[in-house]
Amino acid sequence: MAPKPSKASKAQPKAPEPIKEYPNIAAFHQATYENSRPYHKPLASLSATEKTHYAYARLLETGIWKSWDEFQRKDFWKYIETNKIPVPLPEPKDLGRDRNGRDISKYSVKEYEEYQKRERGLEGLVRESTRFRDRQRRLRRSGRAGEDIEGEIEEERNRRKLIGVLRGKKMGRYEEDPEWDDVVPIAQDDGEGALAQIAYTEEYSEAMSYLRAVMSTQEKTPRVIALTSHIISLNPAHYTVWLYRASTLFAINFPIHAEIEWVNDIALDNQKNYQIWHHRQLLVDHLYQEIKDDEAKLKELEDSERAFMTEMFDADAKNYHVWSYRQYLVRKLNLWNQAEIESIEVLLKKDVRNNSAWSHRFFVVFNDPKHCTEGSPATAHDPKIPDNILDREIEFAKAATFEAPQNQSPWNYLRGVLCKGGRDLSSLELFAAEFVKEGKDGAEEDVRSSHALDSLADIWAKTDVEKAKWALELLGNKYDRIRKGYWDWKIGQLMDQPVNTLEGNLEALKV
């Protein structure tokens, strides 16, 4: 505690009345003001000398002496100095509030002094910064933009940081960066009283203002990549940013592998995002043009893409966007191969109910140009498909069905395969009957799969209408009651007499 008073007295030599302690700067100003007007008392109470001094003080205050000639002025000031007549100060003004909203008049004298020093420093920095901007603007105009004279850009960057510190409010990332000085940000026009307006953070709002600006001039430069990375980190679900980034990447020949690496991290952190996958597709389209004749590089891409998707599927094995991308990739890189099928089998081994994996398998098997007719619809018979492939797929689905008979995926798959192969559903009768035991002699039936019963109903519809009806009623009344409307509709189709007006139309549909 001891050194404090000495420090305080050191800081106060400039003060006219250093002896007294003031509670705050306002009190100090008030006292200084009053001290500069010692004659503010009833005129009658002043002595003759004091009255003369008072008159001089008034002359000082009005400034009338400025209109006098030099001789008179000299005389005037001589009197004032010899008699130590104080210059009357104007009434103290309200000091307002500082950037933190604190009332400045409540500052201590010392605090106020530091405050002023800071403000003066700030003004100097701002002046210097303005000069820098003007200089840069001139350089740009004379076509010498980007010239960095003796590291002054770095110096300016630090200056702006300091300005931010002194203002107690950091400048925006782009406002602070001299490299962005040539861009005039475009603020968002939301319209008055806009619906569902979002209260963006200042960071996001500033970055978007710069994006609008670069888009308006169609700037495609490396700093746009940095800007879009920044925005994507704040809002990955922004198609405009992704699309503009992609067109910039291609315009500046940005290395695609680096971009894919970067996108991987974003994708893992944003499982639900779908812009990423379209972006990736654009990247691969582009990359493919470069490497299409290089088998080793294609293989490398295939492996790394598959590895990355495996990582994505660890978090969500049914992610629709990842699967859609994968279908794209198979076509693009001709992945009609064993590795592709095996990697699906790994997923099905983990969860035999993963319908996305089943769908993908169907796609890979039944679109392979080696044994499929190009453009054959998924629901149509393709005579080109060899029997051994059909048999293999049927066996694969059957095996999966035994694992979990009520799993609909392999049942749908089986039907799809039969349809592709132009085989009759009745070839499935014995297999389906494994899961549906008709009760003999009044005993209750035993149904382990409603999908098997559904298949049998369709099979029997052509051979034994009564049995088909029995199966459909069983479905509607016992095993799949929520779909009773549908099962009843199917019963209606079985009957010769139309049960409702659907019949005529169904005939037309060739069910």
Add this chain to the structure above:
Amino acid sequence: MSSNNTSDASSATASSTSSRLNNSSYGTQPRQTGFIIEELSSESESYPIAGYSNNMTTTTQTAKIPDIFTTLPPVRDLLNTQTSLLQDQTVQECLPFHLNNLGLPINPHGLPHLDRKRHIAFLHKNLRRLPAAFTAADASRPWMFYWALAGLATMGESLEDYTERLLSTVKPIQHPDGGFGGGNGQMSHLAPTYAVLLSLVMVAGGDVSEDERREVLELVNRRAMWKWLGRLKQRDGGFQMSVGGEEDVRGAYCAMVIITLLDLPLDLPVDSPARSDECTTFLSGLPEWVARCQTFEGGISGRPDAEAHGAYAFCALACLCIIDDPHIVIPKYLDVPRLISWLSARQYAPEGGFAGRTNKLVDGCYSHWVGGCWPLLEACLEGPTTASTTKASSTDSLYSREGLIRYILSCCQDQGKRGGLRDKPSHNSDSYHTCYVLAGLSSAQHKWRFNAPARSSTERPETLSSAYQWTSEFLFDEEQIFDEEDRVLTLHPVFVIPEGIAEQTRAYFASKIGF
């Protein structure tokens, strides 16, 4: 910068809306420990319901809740995988809501009422200033107001007070080159363009003056829109969502909605990159492209080669139903029996609602995406209603309307202070689910008819008139399980806006000459 200041009057909203974004702040309906699923052992097939059996009998005796909604499915596999565990967990999550052990007032069918007041307040709140946490929705703000406005309209709320604000919201997001983006300065994109257009026509179709209606509808730059759509059209028949963006079934649907409602010329602009000798109109190759999205399962995928998905099924069917009459166009391009089989299999018991894909979980929004397919398919099967068709001869429903209504009223409503509708009980409500759950409810509560066109059956429409022949009616042949007070308004089965507005909009633009 001041527009980013959160310390204004909206900060009260901000705190409650940000809590909405936080999944843990689940409020009055916590995930009770009683229905967290445990690892299933092989012999525990009947385990989960045990804890509820007492409750169930008393409730079901007083209220008529069919046991299909209170018991486990009759066929269950022993093998557990991630899929089956999540499925079991979801069933356990829904059962208590069906049994109504939450002590809510219920009707004689054991259903809680539609809590309109809270849902309306919830949607109004979603139209106010949103906190920074909504930044993720920055590119889909038009959805935010379409969902809220459509949801409000479905519950019979007037949108009149939003007219001015909608206009000033939409003006800065229209792109000079045609279409609308997600926000000011963003590229045009079909999804926000669809959402903006439907919002505008909903407001214009409400109780507004002729001048106001004109002002709202004339806001859209139709010529620029037509040009922009020309850039989205692809050689293979489909549409990209934005220039250089992805091509999917949403694009096909959104583009057709825009083209028909605004009565744009069907001819492709001469500078359209897709234009060729074979491809001359917006319709060229489009239904064929949609047909390529039907999968081996019978459902529809987002683009050729992908997995069948409920949301895309609706987009595909609605797109086709704009191109031509449902009974003509659907069977022409899709395998209808397989589509119906797949669609029907999306409904589960005991949950009652729809899932979007095979072996995925029930979710409230599919009440519309899957539920909304049924009126289109029923019209496809029934054919057009003519003067000679007696109205009583309609088909029985192909899906369980009761199941869907039960899932919606019992499981999808946030019955707490928050309001709004949701995916499933463990999820928080949002405006997206509120909109589409209500749309599904509306569809389940009404029967739609496709009326025979005035033209003869051999003459084909020159302009797209098929989507303007739908009328709704009440269902008479099924027992009504909801009270009349819980009936919501009808939404057009193709455009998903209140009935009557699409026709009015189309008539407005059709009466104009040129752009």
